[in-house]
Amino acid sequence: MPRKGMKSLCFSPKISSSSPSHSSSSAPSSQFSSPSRFGLSPSRPSFSDSVMDRTLEMAEPMIMKWNPDSTNFARVTSLFYESRREARDFIKTVKNLQKAMHLIVTENSSSEKLIRAQNLMQIAMKRLQKEFYQILSMNRAHLDPESVSTRSSRTSTGSSVSEYDDDDDDVADESISISEVEDASSGAMADLRLIAECMISSGYAKECLKIYKIIRKSIVDEGIYKLGVVKFTSSQIHKMDWEALEVRIQNWLNAVRTAVKTLFNGERILCDYVFASSDSIRESCFTEITKEGATILFAFPENVAKNSKKSPEKIFRALDMYTGISYHWPEIDSIFSFESTIAVKSQALTSLIKLAEFVRAALHDFESIILKDSLKSPVAGAGIHDLTTDVMNYLSILSDYSNILSDILADSPPSAKSTLPESYFGFYDSDESPAPAITLKLAWLILVLLCKLDTKAKYYKDVSIAYLFLANNLQYVVVKVRTSNLKYLLGDEWLTRHESKVKQFAAKYERLGWGHVIDSLPSDPTAVETPEKVKEIFKIFNTTFDQAYRKQSVCVVPDNKLRDEIKVSIARKIFRLYREFYNAHRVTMGRERNSAAVVRYAPEDVGHHLSDLFFGHFELGGSSSFESSPSPSHSRQPRSR
Known part of the structure; x- marks a missing residue:
């Protein structure tokens, strides 16, 4: 048989119907070990035959003990759970059997021992396939993305060196395990990696990946669903009222951080670790597991931006979603760094572009609303x-x-x-x-x-x-x-x-507003004036002050600082001048008849009136200075600042 054909036999997970049955693999080793079958002297067996004889002698009892089709014990018991040391020995035995098969192919490709070894290899792979499934399914809690993502980084778990090195007697210590949960997580991950490396090197990658993808994809899909991320059509978004859509957006905002930092990051760490021996396998595996869920997650903002009814108040949710993607972009770029996951990053970028367009359009609409405000009722x-x-x-x-x-x-x-x-x-x-x-x-x-x-x-x-x-x-x-x-x-x-x-x-x-009141008082209040002139000044002041106060007493100045500045400025000019004028001429006016009607305000009265300004008081009544009464919606006064 050509070497190429024999090599295919060694590393194919399947055996043709003409191959010896399983019962033949359990026959005594002497049945396949006669040196005369290979044209060699019985006293001088070949090196490859000697190696294969020793390997089969050691491998057959171990592999047959754990043949899931042979005994109830092997069918219901987990090798890795029962004895980790025996599990390590089992892996070593399979690797030694594989090496012996390589060696005998180069010297005698027609050896019946090779077929016997292949039968044993199939039994071993069936056992490891079962173990791989059990570890994945029984350790869902320990292998959840949150537990896995607590590992220090992908670089610390991506080494292709197995914890179960052939030359070591003990399992390598997991230095990153800092808690019982992480110990369990790290142990399960190490077992998965050991089995995956053995199955892949033995030509059984397809069987290994099938189990891994089914179980891990179900975990990712379940995680996306539990986070409240649902795939919507364009018409569903378009028909959704804003209150309902805002709830969905809030769910998405809460989900995106957990999805990126925990769900996808943890899955990438696990995938990189378990399949560290093959870049192509871990890429295809991670892509198939996460691509669908990640695309649904990152497509939601684009769907909202393109199909929700636009209005300025929605800009803040658009900015929140933009922040949700852009803030986590370095992690997204790192997690989905494979060539086959470019579509995921492309979807995230498309959502950013559509959200940016939404924001710019909302700002334009906001400006239009300001310009179109047509309420003419004064405040x-x-x-x-x-x-x-x-x-x-x-x-x-x-x-x-x-x-x-x-x-x-x-x-x-x-x-x-x-x-x-x-x-x-x-x-x-x-x-x-x-x-x-x-x-x-x-x-x-x-x-x-x-x-x-x-x-x-x-x-x-x-x-x-x-x-x-x-x-x-x-x-x-x-x-x-x-x-x-x-x-x-x-x-x-x-x-x-x-x-x-x-x-x-x-x-x-x-x-x-107050200039005519200020102008009614002389610039030099102490100048000597005739009683008639003094009386006239008081009357003019009374009239102008009353008029000004009636108009200005309805006004408000909500800001404390501005209110004080205006009142102090007015008081400094009116109150000071009036007080000096009043003090200079009150004796003269006291001698006049009806002086109370002429001198209506003492300086303290003027001060009190000025201090009461800008709180919206209406004590003196008077006509409004507005053309029409303000509408109720515009009569509200804001809090003082």
């Missing part, structure tokens, strides 16, 4: 507009995703950058030191808001109150920026510029 008391709170709350939350948004917006700076001067953005941007795309985008959205607020300020009949409205809303914007991550994105220069604008609006409000 009661010139307070904070709902649009201001909604936009700034939205942007402050967006700033928490600054790293992700930087990646998404890197290639899409605002188009307005080329048509508006740098000062509109609140900072300088140059070709030598360009501002990040996320900074430009957020600054642009705030600018759109401020322009819209400027339009809404025109709905106030009283210009002074319009400026107070602008001061209040810009102050809210500034405080929101300062107390969120927007501060780090927009920078101190932006804050300084806009704080200065708040002061400008407040100064204009003061001049227009």
Whole structure:
């Protein structure tokens, strides 16, 4: 028989029907050991025959003892569970039998001893196949991905050197075992690797892999299901209401970390360890076990991004899913590093691309919503507009995703950058030191808001109150920026510029709202005046102060700091001048008839009235400064900040 044909016989897991039956393999060894059969002198057997005789003599009792078809004991008992030392000896016996078969093929390929050895090899492989299945199925708890993934790394388990080296009498110590569970996990892994290496080197890789793939794939699929990851069609996502979809997204967010760090990572560690002797086998095995589940996991975000109804408020879930993939990308890239798992990484990248498109579209829609806001009812008391709170709350939350948004917006700076001067953005941007795309985008959205607020300020009949409205809303914007991550994105220069604008609006409000009261008092309150002139000044002050107070007492300034600054500034000018004028002329006025009607306010009264400003009081009544009554939805006042 040609050598190639004999080699095929040695390493094929199957035997043709013409091969000797199992009963022949248990016949006495003398039946196959006659030297005359091979043309050799009975007194001088060949070296290969001598080796095969000794090997068969030692192998046959061991292998036949554990023949699962021979005794009930061998059928129901686990070799590796019964005696690990005997299991090690069994593996060594099989390896020695394999070596002897290699040797005899080179010298006498027609030896009947070779067929006898092949029969024994088949029995041994059947035993190991049974052991492999039992270890995998009985140690599901010890070989779960969480237990396996506690091993230090794939590199520490990927060595092709078996713990059961042929020259060692003892099993190598598992130094990474730090607990009883890990000891059990490491022991089961070592047994699986020992069996896999023996079966693969003996030509029985197919039988070994079939068992491994069936059991381990069921574990991965079960893990994906328990994590709540379900495969949805495009139409199912499209028809799903947002509340239900948000629950699914939250399930996915909780699942992706566990799937990557534990499920897939643990499976890769186990696969690399058990099949360390063959790169091609461990690749095909890992791919078949995990590809389906991983594809379902990483396809979900793409499905949501492409088929859910888009709206700005959904941007945060899209950013969460983008974060879930991008944050774990180094691990995904490492775990699915095989050529055959490129499709898994490709799916994850596709989901990132679709999520990025979703985010950019949502930001565009958000800008459109600001521009299209058409409510014309002015806010009661010139307070904070709902649009201001909604936009700034939205942007402050967006700033928490600054790293992700930087990646998404890197290639899409605002188009307005080329048509508006740098000062509109609140900072300088140059070709030598360009501002990040996320900074430009957020600054642009705030600018759109401020322009819209400027339009809404025109709905106030009283210009002074319009400026107070602008001061209040810009102050809210500034405080929101300062107390969120927007501060780090927009920078101190932006804050300084806009704080200065708040002061400008407040100064204009003061001049227009209280200037006529200030102007009613002489610049030199102690100058000598006639009683008639003094009386006229008091009357003018009374009238202008009453008018101003009636208008301004309905106003609010929610921000404590801004409220105090405006009140102190007004009081410093009105209260000081009035007190000096009052003290200089109260004696003169005291001699006049009806002096109480002329001097209606003591300085303390003026101070009390000014201190009560900007809380929305209405004690003095008076006509409203608004064209129409504000709608209920826009009369709500935010908390003071």
